[in-house]
Amino acid sequence: xxxxxxxxxxxxxxxxxxxxxxxxxxxxxxxxxxxxxxxxxxxxxxxxxxxxxxxxxxxxxxxxxxxxxxxxxxxxxxxxxxxxxxxxxxxxxxxxxxxxxxxxxxxxxxxxxxxxxxxxxxxxxxxxxxxxxxxxxxxxxxxxxxxxxxxxxxxxxxxxxxxxxxxxxxxxxxxxxxxxxxxxxxxxxxxxxxxxxxxxxxxxxxxxxxxxxxxxxxxxxxxxxxxxx
Numbered sequence: 001x002x003x004x005x006x007x008x009x010x011x012x013x014x015x016x017x018x019x020x021x022x023x024x025x026x027x028x029x030x031x032x033x034x035x036x037x038x039x040x041x042x043x044x045x046x047x048x049x050x051x052x053x054x055x056x057x058x059x060x061x062x063x064x065x066x067x068x069x070x071x072x073x074x075x076x077x078x079x080x081x082x083x084x085x086x087x088x089x090x091x092x093x094x095x096x097x098x099x100x101x102x103x104x105x106x107x108x109x110x111x112x113x114x115x116x117x118x119x120x121x122x123x124x125x126x127x128x129x130x131x132x133x134x135x136x137x138x139x140x141x142x143x144x145x146x147x148x149x150x151x152x153x154x155x156x157x158x159x160x161x162x163x164x165x166x167x168x169x170x171x172x173x174x175x176x177x178x179x180x181x182x183x184x185x186x187x188x189x190x191x192x193x194x195x196x197x198x199x200x201x202x203x204x205x206x207x208x209x210x211x212x213x214x215x216x217x218x219x220x221x222x223x224x225x226x227x228x229x
Contacts, residue, residue: 002118002119002120002121002122002123003028003122003139004118004122004123004124004125004135004138004139004140005019005022005023005026005028005123005124005125005138005139005140005141005142005217006125006126006130006131006134006135006138006140006141006142006193006196007019007022007124007125007126007127007130007141007142007143007144007213008126008127008128008129008130008131008132008141008142008143008144008190008192008193008196009126009128009142009143009144009145009190010128010145010151010175010178010179010182010190011094011098011151011175011178011179011182012146012151012152012154012155012175013144013145013146013151013201014144014146014154014201014206014209015034015126015127015144016032016034016126017206018126018144018201018206018209018210018213019032019124019125019126020032020124021206021210022124022210022213022214022217023123023124024073025210025214026124026214026217027122028121028122028123028124029070029117029121029122029123029124030075030123030124030125031068031075031114031117031118031123031124031125031126032075032126033110033114033125033126033127033130033134034097034126034127034128035075035077035085035088036066036068036077036110036113036114037097037100037101037106037110038077038088038089038093038094038097039064039066039077039079039084039088040061040064040066040097040100040101040106040110041093041094041096041097041099041100041101042079042084042087042088042093042096043060043061043063043064043066043079043080044057044060044061044096044100045092045093045096047060051096051099051100052099054103057100057103057106058103058105058106061103061105061106061109063080064079064080065078065079065080065081066078066079066110066113067113068113068117091159095174098178098181098182099181101128101182101185102181102182102185102186102187103187104186104187107129107187107188111133111134111188114127114130114134114135115134115135118134118135125138126144128182128188128190129188129189129190131143131193131195131196132188132191132193133188136193139217140197140216140217141193141195141196141197142196142197142199142213142216143192143193143196143197143198143199144199144201144209145198145199145200145201146200146201146202147202148172148175148176148179149172150201150202151172151175152168152171152172152175153168155171155175156168156171159171197216199212199213199216
C-alpha cells in the first residue's frame with residue numbers, strides 16, 4: 001500500500017516548490033497535479049478553443065492525451081506525445097487553467113490519472129482538491145496558504161526576476177479572482193479537508209515551511225525511505 005501526502009491550497013501559496021522539496025527529502029515521487037490542468041489549458045489555447053464554451057472544451061478534451069514521465073527524478077508532462085513541461089508556467093496558460101479546471105468532465109479525466117499515480121507509488125501530490133477528492137485517505141494532509149497580498153508579491157518578484165514587465169495590483173486581483181472561482185466551482189471546490197493541518201506561510205521562509213511539513217509527516221513516515229530526514 002502506497003504512502004501519500006496531500007498538499008492543497010490556493011494559487012501562489014508555494015505548493016509546487018514546497019511539495020517538490022518535501023518529496024526530495026523524503027525520497028518520494030512528486031506529482032504536480034496543477035501541471036496536468038495547465039497541459040489541458042495549453043492544448044485548448046493552441047487549438048483556439050473559447051474557454052467560455054464549456055461544451056467545446058468538453059468535446060475537445062477527449063483529444064488531449066496527457067501523461068507524466070519521470071526523467072532523472074523530475075516530472076515531465078507530455079501532451080499528445082510532446083514534452084510540454086517548458087510551456088506550462090506562463091501567465092496565459094495559468095489563467096486558462098483556472099477556467100478549464102472548473103469543468104467536471106475535465107476534472108474526471110485528470111483525477112483518474114492522479115489516483116492511478118498515487119496508487120502505484122509513494123508520493124507527495126499537490127493541487128486544489130487532493131485531500132478532499134483525489135486522495136481522501138492520504139496518510140498526511142496539509143493545507144498550505146498565505147494572504148493574497150503575499151502571494152501576489154511573490155509572483156511579482158518571480159516575474160520581474162525573469163525580466164518580465166507586470167503590475168502588482170493586477171496580479172493580486174487575478175489571484176483573488178482565481179481564489180473565488182476555485183472555492184465556488186461546482187466540482188471539487190477548494191477547501192481545507194477536516195483532517196488537514198493548516199500551514200500559513202505568509203510570514204515563513206521556504207526553509208521554515210519545509211521543516212514544518214517534514215515535522216508533520218515524520219511520525220507517519222517511520223520505516224519508509226526518508227532520504228534527507
